[in-house]
Amino acid sequence: MKKLISLFILVTSYISLGQNIQVDSQTYTPQQLIEDILIDSNCIEGVVVTNVIGGNFNTSDQSYGYFNANGSTFPFSSGVVLSTGRLQNVPGPNTTLSDDDATDWFGDLDLEQILNESNTYNATIIEFEFIAVADKISFRYIFASEEYQENNTNTCEYSDLFGFLIRPQNETQYTNIALVPNTNTPVKVTTVHPGIPGGCDAINETYFGSWNSSTAPINFNGQTAILTATADVIPNEVYHVKLVIADEQNYRYDSAVFLEAGSFRLTTDLGPARLLSTNNPICENEQYQLDATEANAQTYKWFKDGLELSSEINSILNITDSGTYNVEVTLDNNCISYGEVVLEFSSNPVVFDTALNTCDINQDQLTVYNLLNATQEITNNDSTIQITGFFSSEINAEQINNPISNPDYFENTLANQTIYARVENTYGCYAIAEIELQATYNALSLDSFIVCDDDMFDGITEFNLNNLRLEIANSVPDGAVISFYVNIDDVYTENPITTSSYENITPYNQELFVKITVNNQCYAITTVALQVLNRPLLEDDITNENSILYCLNTYPETITLHAGIVNDTPTNYSYTWSNGENTSSIDINEVGNYSVIVTAANGCTSTRFILVEASNTATIVDVIIEELSDNNTITVMASGEGDYEYALDNGGFQDNSDFNYVSAGFHIVKVRDKKGCGITVQEVAIFGFPKFFTPNGDTINDIWELKGVNAFTNQGIIVSIFNRYGKLLKSISYNTGGWDGTLRGFELPSDDYWFIAKFPDGKEYRGHFALKR
Structure with missing residues (x-):
């Protein structure tokens, strides 16, 4: 094994700040950083650093180098660090913003391509080659960034980029091994973080390390947990590795990746971590x-x-x-x-065996069960566990084989059959609970529930189920719960009628299913017949729009009111009128509101309302006449209980009581009740004078005489006739007849003649007329 260089000489590039990490950009060459610090193993051979790129700060500082924990709380004791800023800004405390840039410090196309990103800046890169003697290598790392911002939505949106890119030496396509464990997701701020209030939910939070306070040993706002990068390799083959980190979009808010010393080594894969936090213990x-x-x-x-x-x-x-x-x-x-x-x-779920009891309708011990109803008893209301399936055998439950497909509607095949429920917790750990299926039979016969039809007369009406419950309650144990269902399937699937009022679907006769439950156990399932009885069918009510008329002028004559039976014989019903009478029809001579209750033999009733309104012949109170004008008018003033219309002489009736352009003379005004109670008439006179007369013996206009004058009307008028020179020719009154155009037996010539009419009240009217021969 190569000797690890242990040079701890204090140089200008070596920064030491209390309980913060120390960094060194000068002591180790890039070859030494990789071969002696990161790898430090004779089992990794042929280590050669081939390329190094970092920021040019025109000082002794770099953007990569050696780090030492220096007794701080940083998880790695030492290693190699690559940053998108100055190395000297990597150590804590976390009191300033790492936010560096340098001249001609570009991004990296390989990183952009493999992460499907763009616009990278300030890329720090170390590339090297190695040969392994085993088929797997790994190393440990921590990613830290200023773009981790606690309770700030920027954490959800922005992240610098880094990658550990590896490929066989003779190939060009890289593989990125800086991934969220057990995924193909690159590690970034936006892919590993806790929940951000008002911003985004947590994502891969298990692999987030911490938010960093101002006393943190590194000068970054947050960091991941310790992660492991792993690669499959072919023993004794040369591989090329590119360690690269870069700012995204701009140079602001730096990031760094820390590689643990000695962690680049041969690796034996023991499989994935099995953790509660990742839901796979x-x-x-x-x-x-x-x-x-x-x-x-x-x-x-x-x-x-x-x-x-x-x-x-x-x-x-x-x-x-x-x-x-x-x-x-x-x-x-x-x-x-x-x-x-x-x-x-x-631990596996704690479960409890139980029994399900339901009712057997035909006593064969075979019925339908809702297996889901056993959930509460099996889990004891533990919200952290749930039933994931029901099975007909225990071995099937353990192997998740042939689950019951319709647990809410399961038909047992054996009396007292046992069903097995598989219960799992959030991690998929399971336990098996047994459910014994029991059946109960209690005979229960219910009388029909009878109501009368409503006003639609179609056999469809509302049934008050609360009243039906009260009737059934007398036949079942005290405290029983009574539920109603439209059909038997609804009984088995627990789909009861939830309203207190139910409208039948089948006219006149329909069956509902009834389930009786006592102490949460089925006591009986039976049926009840809903029956709708016919009500008497009556004619429509008589109201304001079509009321019956009684003419007051005919009193004490009577009119007949009928109960209005439709399509049946009146003798099949009984009657109760609002005036106390009990026959199918009554005779009345008083106006008002009448009602009759008609009762059928089945006890159902219908009520008819009849409005009798008054009318009467009119009383002519006054007739207002405007006369001696070019437009003589008559206005009739009438009163009474009726609705009236008016006519003049032989003209048609009209709603308007005014008549215009009426000729002088005697007329008949008529007032008729529109509802037929009769006509009132009165003669009226309009006083007037002819405009001309033609006394030529043809009996037409031979006499100039007064109009609208007789012994009863205008009899006090005296009219004097003059020629154009003022000579009195004739005086006439209502009983002297008219003027024949002569004076002492001689015919007067055609000309205009004048007259003065004097009225008894002293008024005078002057005018003229023409005599034409």
Whole structure:
């Protein structure tokens, strides 16, 4: 074995700060850092450093070098460190930001390609070649970064990059072995961290080491746990390794990777760690072995928690308890291959055998069970364990073979059959519980539950299940729970009707299933018939929109109200009217609201409401007349209980009580009740004078006379007629007739003539008219 150089001369590049790590960029050449510090083994041959790249700070400082724990709490006592900043900024305390840059310090394309990233800067690289005498090598490392920021969402988004790239010397394709254990995920800030409040969930937290306080021995905000990089190699072949770390996107927030001294060595694979934290511990009573077999091995030496197991000298080690297990395999060339694995055990679930009891409808002891109902008894409400399957035999449960596919609807094939439940904890460790299937039979016959139909008259209505429960409760033990189901499958799958009101699906007659449970055990399963009875079918109610009319002017005559039976004989029903009568029809002569309750022979009732409203002939209170104008008008003022319409003379009836352009003379106004209670009439007169007359003996307009005047109307009027010169020609009144156009027997000529009408109240009206021959 080559002698490890142990030079601890204080030089300007050697930094020592109390309980912080020390770094040295000058004492060791890159060849010495790899061959004598990282590897330090004669079993790794042909070690040659072929390329080194780092930051050019124009000083003696570098971006890589040697480190020593210096009595601090740092997990590695010494080793090699590569950084994306100055080496002198690597030691603690963690009180400043490592945030360095240098001239022409570029990134690395190989790292970008294998990690599928881009835009790297400040790459520190050491490349070397080696030859191994065994088929596996490994080394241990810790990744630290300023981009680990506690409770900051930047941790979820940003990370510098690093890789341990290896390939056979004669090939070009690298493999990255800086991976999250048992995955193909590269180790980065964003792939290994605890949960960040408001940012992201934890990811691979088992492999996170710590957030670093201001007193940490290194000057980085956080770091991973100790990780192991492992590679399969072909013995005696030359391999090329590229250790590389780089900033991503920019030079800000530096990172470093620490490689443990002497950890690059031959490795024997003992399999993955079996840990509680990674959900893969060894289960209680599980037979577990470690196999360290190497083809060219001479001896095997086993250790547990640092203590040699002197009696264990074979390649196979049986494991019975938790611990850290190591093996040293001495090969035929006296090289030693090292293996290490951490193993933890989990206890198996604690379970309880139980029995499921359900009801047997036909007494054959074969029925349907919901095996899931046994969960609470089996697990004793332990939320950390769960039933993962039910099986018909214990061996099937142990081997997870042929699980019962429908545990919520399992039909037993044997009386008192035993079913086996496999119960697992979060780690997959299991125990088997037995379920004995028991059946109970109690005969229970229930009377039909009868209700009357609703207003739809279709045989579909609402049933009050609470009332039905009260009826059934008299036939079952006290305290029984009564549940209703639409069909038998719902009974077995525990899908009860959850509402207190149920509307039947099948008109008039439907069957519901009833389950009686006493002390959480099935007492009986039976059926109950839901029956809908017909109600009397009646005509529609008579309301404001179609009320019945009673004419007050016909009192004390009566009208007849009918109960309104449809499609049946009235004598098949009994009646109760709101006025106390009990016949199918009643005679009334009073207005108001009437109702009748009609009862069928089955006891179901229907109610009909009838509104009787009043109407009457009109009373003409006044007739307002506007006369002696070009537009004579009549307005009729009427009162009464009815709804009225109006007509003048022989004209049609109208809703409007006003009449326009009425001719002078006598007219008949009519007021009719729209609901048929009768017509009220009154004669009215409009006083007026003809505009002309033609006294030529043809009996048409031969006389100029007053309009709207008789012995009862306007009889006090005196009209005097004058020629254009003011000479009085004739005076007439209501009983003297008209003027025939003569004066003392002589015909007067065609001309305009004037008149003065004097009314009894002293008013006068003056006008003129034409005489045409």
